[in-house]
Amino acid sequence: MKENKLEKIINLAERRGFVFKSYEVYGGLRGFYDFGHLGVILKNNIKNLWLKDILSMQNIYLIETPIIGPRILYEASGHIENFYDRLVECKSCHNRFREDHLLKGEYGEIKIKDNKALCPLCGGELTEARNFNLMFKTFVGPVEELSTESYLRPETAQGIFINFKNILNSMRAKLPFGIAQIGKSFRNEITPKNFIFRIREFEQMEIEFFVRPEEADKYFEFWVEKRFNWYINFLGIKKENLIKHIQTEEELAHYAKAAVDVYYKFPFGEDEIEGIANRTDYDLKRHMEYSKEDLTYFDEKTKNKIIPYVIEPSAGVERIFFAILCDSYDEDEMPNEKGKLEKRIVLRFKPWLAPIQVAIFPLLSNRENLVKKAKEVYELLKNDFRVYYDESGSIGRRYRRQDEIGTPYCITIDFQTLEDNTVTVRDRDTGNQERINLEEINDYLKDKFKL
Ligand code: GAP
Numbered sequence: 043m044k045e046n047k048l049e050k051i052i053n054l055a056e057r058r059g060f061v062f063k064s065y066e067v068y069g070g071l072r073g074f075y076d077f078g079h080l081g082v083i084l085k086n087n088i089k090n091l092w093l094k095d096i097l098s099m100q101n102i103y104l105i106e107t108p109i110i111g112p113r114i115l116y117e118a119s120g121h122i123e124n125f126y127d128r129l130v131e132c133k134s135c136h137n138r139f140r141e142d143h144l145l146k147g148e149y150g151e152i153k154i155k156d157n158k159a160l161c162p163l164c165g166g167e168l169t170e171a172r173n174f175n176l177m178f179k180t181f182v183g184p185v186e187e188l189s190t191e192s193y194l195r196p197e198t199a200q201g202i203f204i205n206f207k208n209i210l211n212s213m214r215a216k217l218p219f220g221i222a223q224i225g226k227s228f229r230n231e232i233t234p235k236n237f238i239f240r241i242r243e244f245e246q247m248e249i250e251f252f253v254r255p256e257e258a259d260k261y262f263e264f265w266v267e268k269r270f271n272w273y274i275n276f277l278g279i280k281k282e283n284l285i286k287h288i289q290t291e292e293e294l295a296h297y298a299k300a301a302v303d304v305y306y307k308f309p310f311g312e313d314e315i316e317g318i319a320n321r322t323d324y325d326l327k328r329h330m331e332y333s334k335e336d337l338t339y340f341d342e343k344t345k346n347k348i349i350p351y352v353i354e355p356s357a358g359v360e361r362i363f364f365a366i367l368c369d370s371y372d373e374d375e376m377p378n379e380k381g382k383l384e385k386r387i388v389l390r391f392k393p394w395l396a397p398i399q400v401a402i403f404p405l406l407s408n409r410e411n412l413v414k415k416a417k418e419v420y421e422l423l424k425n426d427f428r429v430y431y432d433e434s435g436s437i438g439r440r441y442r443r444q445d446e447i448g449t450p451y452c453i454t455i456d457f458q459t460l461e462d463n464t465v466t467v468r469d470r471d472t473g474n475q476e477r478i479n480l481e482e483i484n485d486y487l488k489d490k491f492k493l
Contacts, residue, residue, distance in 0.1 A: 048309040051371050052237050058447050073234030073242030083397035091276045092247045102220040103213050107201025113191040118332035119200050124296035129174035134166025140232045141171045176229040194228035202250045203325040206337050220251035236310050238360040245359035252350040261353045262320045266302045269355045278392035279369045283307045297324040306365040315365050316357035323349040376473050379438045389448030393491045398449040399427045403440050405456040407433035416455040
């Protein structure tokens with residue numbers, strides 16, 4: 043299973059409507075993906091679990107800022123000057139590569155001639171590497187000139203920094219406190235790849251946590267632990283598939299003093315799903331310099347004005363989504379209705395994370411009394427759980443369809459239900475069935491979906 047696990051997951055995600063390639067009817071656009079019904083629900087579940095965790099801290103405030111920002115914002119943040127990858131182009135086939143990825147052999151085996159790397163695709167000569175800025179440029183309004191030049195944000199963070207004073211004053215915030223934002227970011231990646239891992243439009247969940255400079259190291263450690271454990275406790279990702287990667291000097295972004303990444307062991311290799319960085323006072327200082335606004339904090343303790351340091355946990359929703367799919371994908375065998383073992387695909391999502399939590403089936407679709415009762419059960423549960431009613435095909439097929447999309451429980455309404463008001467609840471992972479009275483079903487399920 044290992045060799046083609048990646049293709050199997052991608053295939054399942056597309057077939058069952060989690061993810062589709064964008065603009066496919068027009069041949070597609072590399073680095074862009076659409077999310078289907080189940081995908082949107084899963085994404086929202088991820089974001090809600092992130093919010094649930096951080097909002098329980100009481101000192102994190104939310105914000106939502108525009109996707110497009112003026113040139114001066116990104117001059118101040120340093121992105122115009124520093125946010126680039128090194129690009130090389132093949133002089134023969136004109137394919138373009140990220141130099142660091144090329145040298146790591148990610149486009150294929152590197153061929154060397156006269157101490158110079160050659161094109162991994164055609165063996166042609168490569169150009170010298172040049173800087174390629176990853177930001178998408180546009181103009182706001184009808185006039186295209188430097189003063190209207192704007193950029194799609196490459197991170198949600200800058201909208202947060204420039205709102206530091208607004209949140210500080212309106213929320214009467216005291217250090218340490220955080221400002222958090224979920225939203226789209228855009229990067230014109232040279233080579234998008236690995237399905238939804240490296241894409242050009244993606245969602246970030248970012249916190250800028252403002253602290254006293256002398257407490258930055260302490261809070262850096264705090265956030266590394268907190269965020270690492272979130273993947274295990276809130277998403278149910280297996281601990282052995284997660285790694286803490288300490289960034290080397292060369293890996294650090296232009297604004298960071300230290301950073302630890304959370305890596306997931308994807309089928310294509312281990313790679314980053316979140317980064318936790320110590321951004322120091324870099325951003326607030328730069329925005330003070332460029333905007334001439336006072337972004338200092340008056341410290342009641344010392345009666346001094348200070349510029350807080352920032353600890354930033356920054357996670358990508360699509361990468362987490364992908365990690366969850368990889369972590370929960372499984373194949374096993376289950377007895378069918380005749381007791382014969384059959385292969386099945388199953389997504390073992392944690393119950394609270396599953397897009398559909400409970401599927402409800404009448405045993406037979408042509409028995410009016412069973413259908414009527416099943417619809418009553420649907421009505422009974424629809425406000426408390428994400429439920430799905432299905433009456434088509436054999437019960438065995440209906441189970442398999444739900445297994446594939448990770449539905450943890452299936453309820454079947456059969457003839458006994460009509461007599462004693464009990465239903466069978468079938469567990470996705472074990473296939474075991476329990477008979478539960480409908481008067482208790484709500485509490486029974488609530489208990490199963492507890493985080
Ligand atoms: N504000 C800090 C920042 O943006 P980053 O490490 O460049 O840091 C943070 O990005 C997270 O955003 C990454 O860990 C990843 O999950 C996600 N991300 C970055 N680039 C991405 C891309 N091209 N495709 C999908 N997700 C991406």
